[in-house]
Amino acid sequence: DVAFVQAMIPHHQGAIDMARAVLQxxxxxxxxxxxxxxxxxxxxxxxxxxxxxxxxxx
Incomplete structure (x- = not known):
């Protein structure tokens, strides 16, 4: 469970970064x-x- 959550944080951050690029x-x-x-x-x-x-x- 811990490894999954640790991996999901940068995954979610990547989605945020992509969304910011779309906004720009x-x-x-x-x-x-x-x-x-x-x-x-x-x-x-x-x-x-x-x-x-x-x-x-x-």
């Missing part, structure tokens, strides 16, 4: 809406996983 260079408004939603959701999930790791990765 993308043209389609709907895609930008999705990118913002992804950023919000992935940041929240990263925070939750970091908290989980504090309790379980010992």
């Amino acid at each position: 260079f993308g043209k389609d408004d709907q895609v930008k809406v999705w990118a913002n939603q992804i950023i919000t959701a992935q940041r929240a999930e990263i925070a939750a996983m970091q908290e989980w790791l504090k309790q379980h990765a010992k």
Whole structure:
């Protein structure tokens, strides 16, 4: 479980980075809406996983 969560954090960060690129260079408004939603959701999930790791990765 710990290894999975540790691997998911950079995976989610990669999604955030991709979404930021779309916000900077993308043209389609709907895609930008999705990118913002992804950023919000992935940041929240990263925070939750970091908290989980504090309790379980010992």
